[in-house]
Amino acid sequence: xxxxxxxxxxxxxxxxxxxxxxxxxxxxxxxxxxxxxxxxxxxxxxxxxxxxxxxxxxxxxxxxxxxxxxxxxxxxxxxxxxxxxxxxxxxxxxxxxxxxxxxxxxxxxxxxxxxxxxxxxxxxxxxxxxxxxxxxxxxxxxxxxxxxxxxxxxxxxxxxxxxxxxxxxxxxxxx
Amino acid sequence: xxxxxxxxxxxxxxxxxxxxxxxxxxxxxxxxxxxxxxxxxxxxxxxxxxxxxxxxxxxxxxxxxxxxxxxxxxxxxxxxxxxxxxxxxxxxxxxxxxxxxxxxxxxxxxxxxxxxxxxxxxxxxxxxxxxxxxxxxxxxxxxxxxxxxxxxxxxxxxxxxxxxxxxxxxxxxxxxxxxxxxxxxxxxxxxxxxxxxxxxxxxxxxxxxxxxxxxxxxxxxxxxxxxxxxxxxxxxxxxxxxxxxxxxxxxxxxxxxxxxxxxxxxxxxxxxxxxxxxxxxxxxxxxxxxxxxxxxxxxxxxxxxxxxxxxxxxxxxxxxxxxxxxxxxxxxxxxxxxxxxxxxxxxxxxxxxxxxxxxxxxxxxxxxxxxxxxxxxxxxxxxxxxxxxxxxxxxxxxxxxxxxxxxxxxxxxxxxxxxxxxxxxxxxxxxxxxxxxxxxxxxx
Numbered sequence: 001x002x003x004x005x006x007x008x009x010x011x012x013x014x015x016x017x018x019x020x021x022x023x024x025x026x027x028x029x030x031x032x033x034x035x036x037x038x039x040x041x042x043x044x045x046x047x048x049x050x051x052x053x054x055x056x057x058x059x060x061x062x063x064x065x066x067x068x069x070x071x072x073x074x075x076x077x078x079x080x081x082x083x084x085x086x087x088x089x090x091x092x093x094x095x096x097x098x099x100x101x102x103x104x105x106x107x108x109x110x111x112x113x114x115x116x117x118x119x120x121x122x123x124x125x126x127x128x129x130x131x132x133x134x135x136x137x138x139x140x141x142x143x144x145x146x147x148x149x150x151x152x153x154x155x156x157x158x159x160x161x162x163x164x165x166x167x168x169x170x171x172x173x174x175x
Numbered sequence: 176x177x178x179x180x181x182x183x184x185x186x187x188x189x190x191x192x193x194x195x196x197x198x199x200x201x202x203x204x205x206x207x208x209x210x211x212x213x214x215x216x217x218x219x220x221x222x223x224x225x226x227x228x229x230x231x232x233x234x235x236x237x238x239x240x241x242x243x244x245x246x247x248x249x250x251x252x253x254x255x256x257x258x259x260x261x262x263x264x265x266x267x268x269x270x271x272x273x274x275x276x277x278x279x280x281x282x283x284x285x286x287x288x289x290x291x292x293x294x295x296x297x298x299x300x301x302x303x304x305x306x307x308x309x310x311x312x313x314x315x316x317x318x319x320x321x322x323x324x325x326x327x328x329x330x331x332x333x334x335x336x337x338x339x340x341x342x343x344x345x346x347x348x349x350x351x352x353x354x355x356x357x358x359x360x361x362x363x364x365x366x367x368x369x370x371x372x373x374x375x376x377x378x379x380x381x382x383x384x385x386x387x388x389x390x391x392x393x394x395x396x397x398x399x400x401x402x403x404x405x406x407x408x409x410x411x412x413x414x415x416x417x418x419x420x421x422x423x424x425x426x427x428x429x430x431x432x433x434x435x436x437x438x439x440x441x442x443x444x445x446x447x448x449x450x451x452x453x454x455x456x457x458x459x460x461x462x463x464x465x466x467x468x469x470x471x472x473x474x475x476x477x478x479x480x481x482x483x484x485x486x487x488x489x490x491x492x493x494x495x496x497x498x499x500x501x502x503x504x505x506x507x508x509x510x511x512x513x514x515x516x517x518x519x520x521x522x523x524x525x526x527x528x529x530x531x532x533x534x535x536x537x538x539x540x541x542x543x544x545x546x547x548x549x550x551x552x553x554x555x556x557x558x559x560x561x562x563x564x565x566x567x568x569x570x571x572x573x574x575x576x577x578x579x580x581x582x583x584x585x586x587x588x589x590x591x592x593x594x595x596x597x598x599x600x601x602x603x604x605x606x607x608x609x610x611x612x613x614x615x616x617x618x619x
Contacts, residue, residue: 029213146197
């Protein structure tokens with residue numbers, strides 16, 4: 001799988017999930033339609049989106065997605081076409097939520113963020129774990145091997161469903 | 176290798192080791208609330224014949240918007256109700272509810288050594304009982320309801336030892352804000368925080384919950400305290416299953432990935448000035464000179480401003496961080512016989528906390544002081560229902576997050592202990608309880 005396209009550069013640190021989607025929009029019973037609220041909790045967030053209407057890769061700063069566990073934050077960015085997030089570090093729950101929804105979390109050294117934020121195009125080879133700014137040499141990054149299949153193909157719940165006999169056996173042995 | 180408390184809980188829940196330091200971890204209890212659970216409930220209903228691994232291992236409740244504020248939130252609540260009914264789940268509806276992290280221990284669902292997961296980032300609160308409790312997304316929660324496991328990367332373990340004891344004017348809230356500032360707003364990322372030391376032992380269970388609650392605000396997966404006689408005493412009142420609750424302890428010379436030692440006596444009452452909980456300063460100090468400009472601009476503050484000169488527009492006491500009976504008693508002590516000078520909302524953490532407060536007459540103290548005494552919910556903390564603040568208004572709040580827009584678009588939040596919120600509400604500016612007493616002492 002190759003993710004390639006324009007960049008949404010918001011390379012600031014500590015962009016929390018309240019800024020990505022304020023709690024007042026968490027009133028649904030499905031994961032649809034969240035894109036309309038993406039970045040509405042961030043001053044100037046919608047303007048940035050409007051300036052980069054074709055963006056598929058969000059370049060963010062340290063600790064992206066900190067705060068609330070709301071998976072709605074990933075649904076919101078996916079809803080405006082974001083397929084990958086490039087950042088020096090991710091908050092744990094947001095990181096896990098990215099994998100669950102096919103949004104590729106790409107961790108790169110903090111010193112490279114400025115370059116990625118300035119790129120016209122970022123290209124990510126998900127299988128081979130490389131990320132490339134414009135025509136620069138591709139850079140290696142690492143995906144979590146246990147979660148990589150889910151970001152590529154989905155199927156997290158099916159995977160766990162298949163584990164149920166093993167889990168029941170484990171639980172019986174524990175008791 | 177000598178094991179930490181966390182190691183012991185983790186290792187007793189590994190169903191299968193997975194690549195990359197991950198494991199399939201058995202979840203003893205899933206807590207499901209109305210905001211982040213409906214999606215998973217629907218996926219399981221549609222894709223897996225509505226099958227749950229074990230309905231006895233789920234507690235469901237309404238807490239964030241309670242009661243419903245509009246049609247959309249009424250639909251969320253109704254979905255949870257009908258799901259709980261058809262699976263015969265333990266369910267706490269309005270009238271018998273509370274904030275999930277307050278009510279779950281209160282109702283006796285938590286015992287030491289458990290693993291607990293909830294689609295709510297403050298689930299680490301329950302680590303106060305010697306559990307591994309963590310927040311997860313909706314999909315992970317759906318997986319835990321379907322198969323009773325999580326895929327987790329094993330966190331490193333940071334021992335945070337707080338030696339000596341906290342000063343009389345210093346609270347668990349001040350301690351955790353100090354810890355976040357010490358290790359950094361993301362300094363706990365990838366770690367479970369194991370709190371230990373004499374100052375931790377001296378904390379009540381309510382206070383330990385405040386401490387563990389905000390571990391996530393340093394990025395930590397969870398926070399936990401070893402069970403002791405206080406844990407056992409709490410559990411004796413809430414659970415029907417008495418046993419040797421204090422048996423689960425770290426080995427005496429357990430190895431940790433990182434050790435941080437804090438002198439309890441050095442911790443001072445603090446208030447946040449910025450837009451994350453790590454951006455805090457002693458209440459007797461000033462907004463730091465090296466403060467981030469972006470945070471100052473959002474907060475409408477300048478570096479060097481005395482914290483106690485900051486005027487406030489509103490005050491709030493509540494949230495999973497500080498809404499338990501001990502918090503309300505502390506606030507009432509400051510408010511007794513006085514009057515608030517800004518709009519003030521006080522929201523107990525559960526119906527049981529509310530009723531206990533009313534038995535003690537705390538509601539009269541608050542209402543005589545001119546504060547609004549509400550029913551239990553997450554309330555204004557996350558700007559989702561009642562009590563949202565207006566842009567550029569300043570609230571001093573006993574909650575957990577001062578993020579931009581957290582309590583309402585453009586609103587400015589200063590986090591503090593309930594005592595400091597109460598004193599600030601009276602004086603209309605950031606204030607210590609001692610300032611309130613000093614004011615009283617001045618002859619008219």
